[in-house]
Amino acid sequence: MDTSHGLFKRCSCLDDVGRPLNSSCSRLQERGHGSWYFRVELPLGRNGRRRQLRRGGFSSRDAAKQACDYLRDPTVGDPSRALVSTAQWLQLWLDTRLGPRESTMQTYRHHVRNYLIPYLGGRSCGSSPTLGCRRCSPR
Template identity: 25%
Template sequence: MNGTIYKTRSCRDQASGKKLGKNCPQLRRSGGKGERWSTTHGRWAYQLELPAHADGQRRNPLRRQGFTTVEEAETELEQARALLALVEDPQVRRKITELMLATLKDTRALPPVEEVRRKVRTHQDLNPTVTVAEWMTEFLRRKRKIDQTTRRSYEAHIRLYFTPYLGDIRLDRLRVSDIAGMFDAIEEFNDVITTARASNDREQRAQVRYRRPVGPSTMPPSGTP
Protein backbone atom coordinates (compact mmCIF):
# COMPACT_ATOMS: atom_id res chain seq x y z
CA MET A 1 0.00 0.00 0.00
CA ASN A 2 2.94 2.36 -0.61
CA GLY A 3 1.39 3.73 -3.77
CA THR A 4 2.98 4.80 -7.04
CA ILE A 5 3.61 8.18 -8.64
CA TYR A 6 3.54 8.62 -12.39
CA LYS A 7 2.72 11.07 -15.15
CA THR A 8 -0.42 11.05 -17.24
CA ARG A 9 -1.92 12.98 -20.11
CA SER A 10 -5.25 13.15 -21.91
CA CYS A 11 -3.66 12.44 -25.29
CA ARG A 12 -5.50 10.05 -27.64
CA ASP A 13 -4.28 7.36 -29.96
CA GLN A 14 -4.62 8.64 -33.51
CA ALA A 15 -5.83 5.29 -34.86
CA SER A 16 -8.34 4.24 -32.17
CA GLY A 17 -9.16 7.58 -30.55
CA LYS A 18 -8.71 6.05 -27.10
CA LYS A 19 -7.13 8.05 -24.30
CA LEU A 20 -3.54 7.04 -23.70
CA GLY A 21 -3.28 8.29 -20.14
CA LYS A 22 -0.03 7.24 -18.53
CA ASN A 23 0.84 5.18 -21.64
CA CYS A 24 1.36 8.27 -23.77
CA PRO A 25 4.85 7.83 -25.31
CA GLN A 26 5.54 11.55 -24.98
CA LEU A 27 5.47 11.29 -21.18
CA ARG A 28 8.86 9.63 -21.12
CA ARG A 29 12.14 10.64 -22.69
CA SER A 30 15.34 8.71 -23.18
CA GLY A 31 18.48 9.79 -21.42
CA GLY A 32 20.94 8.74 -18.78
CA LYS A 33 20.09 5.42 -17.15
CA GLY A 34 17.04 4.50 -19.18
CA GLU A 35 13.80 6.40 -19.64
CA ARG A 36 12.86 9.42 -17.56
CA TRP A 37 9.70 11.44 -17.21
CA SER A 38 9.30 14.36 -19.60
CA THR A 39 9.71 17.75 -17.95
CA THR A 40 7.25 19.45 -20.31
CA HIS A 41 4.56 16.91 -21.12
CA GLY A 42 1.78 15.68 -18.84
CA ARG A 43 0.75 16.13 -15.22
CA TRP A 44 1.76 14.19 -12.14
CA ALA A 45 -0.57 11.64 -10.56
CA TYR A 46 -0.54 8.91 -7.95
CA GLN A 47 -2.32 5.63 -7.27
CA LEU A 48 -2.83 3.99 -3.88
CA GLU A 49 -4.43 0.67 -3.02
CA LEU A 50 -7.29 0.97 -0.52
CA PRO A 51 -8.58 -1.51 2.08
CA ALA A 52 -11.17 -3.97 0.79
CA HIS A 53 -14.87 -3.68 1.59
CA ALA A 54 -16.25 -5.43 4.67
CA ASP A 55 -17.30 -8.41 2.53
CA GLY A 56 -13.75 -8.79 1.21
CA GLN A 57 -14.52 -7.34 -2.21
CA ARG A 58 -11.61 -5.39 -3.62
CA ARG A 59 -12.02 -1.63 -3.66
CA ASN A 60 -10.90 0.46 -6.61
CA PRO A 61 -7.53 2.13 -5.98
CA LEU A 62 -7.41 5.80 -5.11
CA ARG A 63 -6.23 7.62 -8.23
CA ARG A 64 -5.52 11.34 -8.18
CA GLN A 65 -4.04 13.39 -10.99
CA GLY A 66 -3.50 16.94 -12.18
CA PHE A 67 -0.54 17.82 -9.94
CA THR A 68 1.84 20.37 -11.43
CA THR A 69 4.93 19.06 -9.61
CA VAL A 70 6.02 15.67 -8.38
CA GLU A 71 6.38 17.17 -4.89
CA GLU A 72 2.65 18.00 -4.81
CA ALA A 73 1.75 14.44 -5.75
CA GLU A 74 4.18 13.02 -3.17
CA THR A 75 2.76 15.25 -0.42
CA GLU A 76 -0.84 14.16 -0.97
CA LEU A 77 0.15 10.51 -1.38
CA GLU A 78 1.99 10.68 1.95
CA GLN A 79 -1.11 12.24 3.55
CA ALA A 80 -3.30 9.43 2.21
CA ARG A 81 -0.85 6.82 3.52
CA ALA A 82 -0.74 8.54 6.92
CA LEU A 83 -4.53 8.47 7.18
CA LEU A 84 -4.68 4.76 6.47
CA ALA A 85 -1.85 4.12 8.95
CA LEU A 86 -3.66 5.77 11.88
CA VAL A 87 -5.16 2.48 13.06
CA GLU A 88 -4.68 -1.25 12.61
CA ASP A 89 -8.33 -2.14 13.23
CA PRO A 90 -9.71 -3.15 9.77
CA GLN A 91 -13.19 -1.85 10.55
CA VAL A 92 -11.98 1.60 11.61
CA ARG A 93 -9.59 1.71 8.66
CA ARG A 94 -12.52 1.08 6.31
CA LYS A 95 -14.39 3.98 7.91
CA ILE A 96 -11.35 6.21 7.42
CA THR A 97 -11.25 5.12 3.79
CA GLU A 98 -14.91 6.03 3.29
CA LEU A 99 -14.30 9.38 4.98
CA MET A 100 -11.35 10.04 2.65
CA LEU A 101 -13.37 9.26 -0.47
CA ALA A 102 -16.40 11.29 0.65
CA THR A 103 -14.26 14.30 1.59
CA LEU A 104 -12.41 14.15 -1.72
CA LYS A 105 -15.74 14.09 -3.55
CA ASP A 106 -17.05 17.10 -1.62
CA THR A 107 -13.93 19.25 -1.28
CA ARG A 108 -11.38 17.75 -3.71
CA ALA A 109 -8.99 17.46 -0.75
CA LEU A 110 -8.17 14.80 1.83
CA PRO A 111 -9.24 15.33 5.46
CA PRO A 112 -6.45 16.59 7.76
CA VAL A 113 -4.56 13.75 9.45
CA GLU A 114 -4.63 15.33 12.92
CA GLU A 115 -8.37 15.96 12.71
CA VAL A 116 -9.06 12.32 11.85
CA ARG A 117 -6.59 11.17 14.52
CA ARG A 118 -8.52 13.20 17.12
CA LYS A 119 -11.85 11.73 15.98
CA VAL A 120 -10.47 8.20 16.20
CA ARG A 121 -8.94 8.84 19.63
CA THR A 122 -12.18 10.29 21.02
CA HIS A 123 -14.33 7.63 19.34
CA GLN A 124 -16.25 10.14 17.21
CA ASP A 125 -18.37 8.97 14.30
CA LEU A 126 -16.30 8.96 11.10
CA ASN A 127 -19.40 8.86 8.91
CA PRO A 128 -19.02 12.07 6.85
CA THR A 129 -22.80 12.41 6.40
CA VAL A 130 -23.74 12.35 10.10
CA THR A 131 -25.70 15.45 11.13
CA VAL A 132 -25.41 17.50 14.31
CA ALA A 133 -28.75 16.09 15.50
CA GLU A 134 -27.58 12.50 14.94
CA TRP A 135 -24.27 13.17 16.68
CA MET A 136 -26.06 14.79 19.64
CA THR A 137 -28.25 11.72 20.00
CA GLU A 138 -25.17 9.50 20.05
CA PHE A 139 -23.40 11.87 22.45
CA LEU A 140 -26.26 11.64 24.92
CA ARG A 141 -26.47 7.87 24.56
CA ARG A 142 -22.82 7.52 25.56
CA LYS A 143 -23.21 9.76 28.61
CA ARG A 144 -24.11 6.92 30.97
CA LYS A 145 -22.40 8.14 34.13
CA ILE A 146 -24.36 11.34 34.67
CA ASP A 147 -27.18 12.01 37.11
CA GLN A 148 -30.76 12.38 35.94
CA THR A 149 -30.85 16.15 36.53
CA THR A 150 -27.85 16.68 34.25
CA ARG A 151 -29.30 14.30 31.66
CA ARG A 152 -32.62 16.18 31.60
CA SER A 153 -30.71 19.43 31.18
CA TYR A 154 -28.74 18.01 28.25
CA GLU A 155 -31.92 16.62 26.68
CA ALA A 156 -33.65 20.00 26.98
CA HIS A 157 -30.75 21.89 25.41
CA ILE A 158 -30.55 19.43 22.52
CA ARG A 159 -34.32 19.48 21.93
CA LEU A 160 -34.84 23.23 22.28
CA TYR A 161 -31.67 24.64 20.74
CA PHE A 162 -29.18 22.34 19.06
CA THR A 163 -31.66 20.33 17.01
CA PRO A 164 -33.83 23.26 15.79
CA TYR A 165 -30.92 25.55 14.92
CA LEU A 166 -28.12 23.16 13.94
CA GLY A 167 -29.66 19.70 13.62
CA ASP A 168 -29.74 19.44 9.81
CA ILE A 169 -26.12 20.56 9.34
CA ARG A 170 -23.57 17.85 8.60
CA LEU A 171 -21.13 17.59 11.49
CA ASP A 172 -18.09 17.94 9.24
CA ARG A 173 -19.55 21.15 7.81
CA LEU A 174 -20.41 22.78 11.12
CA ARG A 175 -18.76 26.18 11.39
CA VAL A 176 -18.22 28.69 14.19
CA SER A 177 -20.55 31.05 12.34
CA ASP A 178 -23.36 28.45 12.61
CA ILE A 179 -22.91 28.25 16.37
CA ALA A 180 -22.73 32.04 16.67
CA GLY A 181 -25.97 32.27 14.70
CA MET A 182 -27.62 29.85 17.12
CA PHE A 183 -26.64 32.00 20.11
CA ASP A 184 -27.89 35.14 18.35
CA ALA A 185 -31.23 33.42 17.77
CA ILE A 186 -31.38 32.32 21.41
CA GLU A 187 -30.78 35.88 22.59
CA GLU A 188 -33.54 37.12 20.30
CA PHE A 189 -35.91 34.49 21.67
CA ASN A 190 -34.93 35.53 25.20
CA ASP A 191 -36.42 38.93 24.39
CA VAL A 192 -39.55 37.25 23.04
CA ILE A 193 -39.94 35.25 26.25
CA THR A 194 -39.39 38.28 28.47
CA THR A 195 -41.90 40.37 26.51
CA ALA A 196 -44.51 37.62 26.40
CA ARG A 197 -44.27 36.87 30.12
CA ALA A 198 -44.79 40.56 30.91
CA SER A 199 -47.76 40.85 28.57
CA ASN A 200 -51.35 41.24 29.70
CA ASP A 201 -52.36 38.93 26.86
CA ARG A 202 -53.08 35.49 28.31
CA GLU A 203 -52.39 33.72 25.00
CA GLN A 204 -48.96 35.31 24.68
CA ARG A 205 -48.06 34.27 28.21
CA ALA A 206 -49.31 30.74 27.53
CA GLN A 207 -47.01 30.38 24.52
CA VAL A 208 -43.91 30.71 26.73
CA ARG A 209 -45.32 29.16 29.90
CA TYR A 210 -42.61 26.52 30.19
CA ARG A 211 -39.78 28.54 28.65
CA ARG A 212 -37.16 30.48 30.53
CA PRO A 213 -34.57 32.87 29.09
CA VAL A 214 -31.16 31.27 28.63
CA GLY A 215 -28.77 32.93 31.06
CA PRO A 216 -25.20 34.14 30.33
CA SER A 217 -23.72 31.24 32.32
CA THR A 218 -25.24 28.77 29.84
CA MET A 219 -23.91 30.52 26.76
CA PRO A 220 -20.22 31.31 26.13
CA PRO A 221 -19.05 34.93 25.92
CA SER A 222 -19.59 36.72 22.59
CA GLY A 223 -17.21 35.47 19.93
CA THR A 224 -16.33 32.26 21.80
CA PRO A 225 -17.17 29.00 19.97
Protein backbone atom coordinates (compact mmCIF):
# COMPACT_ATOMS: atom_id res chain seq x y z
CA MET A 1 0.00 0.00 0.00
CA ASP A 2 1.21 3.49 -0.83
CA THR A 3 0.32 5.35 2.36
CA SER A 4 1.55 8.70 1.08
CA HIS A 5 -1.47 8.95 -1.19
CA GLY A 6 -3.84 6.51 0.54
CA LEU A 7 -3.64 4.16 -2.47
CA PHE A 8 -4.11 0.44 -2.13
CA LYS A 9 -5.11 -2.60 -4.13
CA ARG A 10 -7.64 -5.16 -3.01
CA CYS A 11 -9.87 -7.91 -4.34
CA SER A 12 -12.96 -9.82 -3.34
CA CYS A 13 -11.35 -13.24 -2.86
CA LEU A 14 -12.39 -15.21 0.21
CA ASP A 15 -10.35 -17.34 2.61
CA ASP A 16 -11.25 -20.92 3.57
CA VAL A 17 -13.76 -19.72 6.16
CA GLY A 18 -15.46 -17.32 3.74
CA ARG A 19 -14.00 -14.06 5.03
CA PRO A 20 -12.76 -11.49 2.49
CA LEU A 21 -9.00 -11.42 1.96
CA ASN A 22 -9.08 -7.80 0.73
CA SER A 23 -5.48 -6.56 0.52
CA SER A 24 -3.90 -9.73 1.94
CA CYS A 25 -4.68 -11.86 -1.13
CA SER A 26 -1.56 -13.53 -2.50
CA ARG A 27 -2.79 -13.08 -6.08
CA LEU A 28 -2.81 -9.25 -5.92
CA GLN A 29 0.63 -9.19 -7.54
CA GLU A 30 -0.88 -10.78 -10.66
CA ARG A 31 -1.76 -8.41 -13.45
CA GLY A 32 -5.52 -7.88 -13.74
CA HIS A 33 -6.34 -9.32 -10.31
CA GLY A 34 -8.13 -6.92 -7.98
CA SER A 35 -8.61 -3.19 -8.40
CA TRP A 36 -7.09 -0.02 -7.03
CA TYR A 37 -8.67 2.17 -4.35
CA PHE A 38 -7.88 5.46 -2.69
CA ARG A 39 -8.67 6.76 0.77
CA VAL A 40 -9.02 10.43 1.74
CA GLU A 41 -9.33 11.83 5.25
CA LEU A 42 -12.45 13.97 5.62
CA PRO A 43 -13.08 16.66 8.22
CA LEU A 44 -14.14 15.34 11.61
CA GLY A 45 -17.84 14.59 11.90
CA ARG A 46 -20.26 16.51 14.09
CA ASN A 47 -19.61 13.99 16.83
CA GLY A 48 -15.85 14.58 16.60
CA ARG A 49 -15.14 11.17 15.10
CA ARG A 50 -12.71 10.54 12.26
CA ARG A 51 -14.22 10.15 8.79
CA GLN A 52 -12.72 8.71 5.63
CA LEU A 53 -13.84 8.52 2.04
CA ARG A 54 -12.82 5.40 0.12
CA ARG A 55 -13.44 4.91 -3.58
CA GLY A 56 -12.28 2.07 -5.76
CA GLY A 57 -12.68 0.03 -8.86
CA PHE A 58 -9.82 1.71 -10.71
CA SER A 59 -7.93 -0.45 -13.17
CA SER A 60 -4.52 1.08 -12.39
CA ARG A 61 -2.66 2.76 -9.57
CA ASP A 62 -2.21 5.87 -11.71
CA ALA A 63 -5.96 6.15 -12.36
CA ALA A 64 -6.71 5.89 -8.63
CA LYS A 65 -4.03 8.48 -7.83
CA GLN A 66 -5.36 10.87 -10.47
CA ALA A 67 -8.91 10.62 -9.09
CA CYS A 68 -7.64 11.05 -5.51
CA ASP A 69 -5.57 14.10 -6.48
CA TYR A 70 -8.53 15.60 -8.29
CA LEU A 71 -10.80 15.16 -5.26
CA ARG A 72 -8.20 16.70 -2.95
CA ASP A 73 -7.65 19.69 -5.26
CA PRO A 74 -9.98 20.06 -8.28
CA THR A 75 -7.62 22.61 -9.86
CA VAL A 76 -5.01 19.87 -10.38
CA GLY A 77 -4.96 18.65 -13.95
CA ASP A 78 -7.56 19.03 -16.62
CA PRO A 79 -11.04 18.51 -15.15
CA SER A 80 -12.38 17.49 -18.55
CA ARG A 81 -10.29 14.31 -18.17
CA ALA A 82 -11.53 13.63 -14.65
CA LEU A 83 -11.94 9.99 -13.72
CA VAL A 84 -14.62 10.94 -11.22
CA SER A 85 -18.22 10.65 -12.29
CA THR A 86 -20.83 13.19 -11.31
CA ALA A 87 -22.49 10.50 -9.14
CA GLN A 88 -19.22 9.96 -7.22
CA TRP A 89 -18.74 13.71 -6.77
CA LEU A 90 -22.31 14.16 -5.55
CA GLN A 91 -21.82 11.36 -3.02
CA LEU A 92 -18.59 13.02 -1.82
CA TRP A 93 -20.45 16.31 -1.53
CA LEU A 94 -23.15 14.68 0.62
CA ASP A 95 -20.55 12.89 2.76
CA THR A 96 -18.69 16.10 3.56
CA ARG A 97 -21.66 18.30 4.52
CA LEU A 98 -21.35 19.39 8.15
CA GLY A 99 -23.64 22.39 8.57
CA PRO A 100 -27.22 21.59 7.56
CA ARG A 101 -29.72 20.00 9.91
CA GLU A 102 -30.61 16.35 9.42
CA SER A 103 -33.97 17.22 7.81
CA THR A 104 -32.13 19.36 5.23
CA MET A 105 -29.66 16.53 4.58
CA GLN A 106 -32.57 14.13 4.02
CA THR A 107 -33.92 16.51 1.38
CA TYR A 108 -30.47 16.83 -0.23
CA ARG A 109 -30.06 13.05 -0.32
CA HIS A 110 -33.54 12.65 -1.83
CA HIS A 111 -32.85 15.16 -4.61
CA VAL A 112 -29.41 13.73 -5.37
CA ARG A 113 -30.67 10.12 -5.39
CA ASN A 114 -33.93 10.70 -7.30
CA TYR A 115 -33.13 13.57 -9.67
CA LEU A 116 -29.43 14.31 -10.11
CA ILE A 117 -27.80 10.87 -10.21
CA PRO A 118 -30.34 9.28 -12.60
CA TYR A 119 -29.79 12.05 -15.16
CA LEU A 120 -26.23 13.22 -14.56
CA GLY A 121 -24.56 10.45 -12.55
CA GLY A 122 -22.81 8.69 -15.41
CA ARG A 123 -21.19 11.84 -16.76
CA SER A 124 -17.62 12.84 -16.07
CA CYS A 125 -17.25 15.81 -13.71
CA GLY A 126 -15.44 17.70 -16.44
CA SER A 127 -18.15 17.33 -19.07
CA SER A 128 -20.67 20.05 -19.78
CA PRO A 129 -23.86 19.54 -17.74
CA THR A 130 -26.05 21.52 -20.15
CA LEU A 131 -27.51 18.53 -22.00
CA GLY A 132 -28.08 16.58 -18.79
CA CYS A 133 -29.76 19.57 -17.14
CA ARG A 134 -32.07 19.96 -20.11
CA ARG A 135 -33.05 16.30 -19.71
CA CYS A 136 -33.74 16.90 -15.99
CA SER A 137 -35.93 19.94 -16.37
CA PRO A 138 -39.66 19.32 -16.75
CA ARG A 139 -40.99 21.05 -19.85
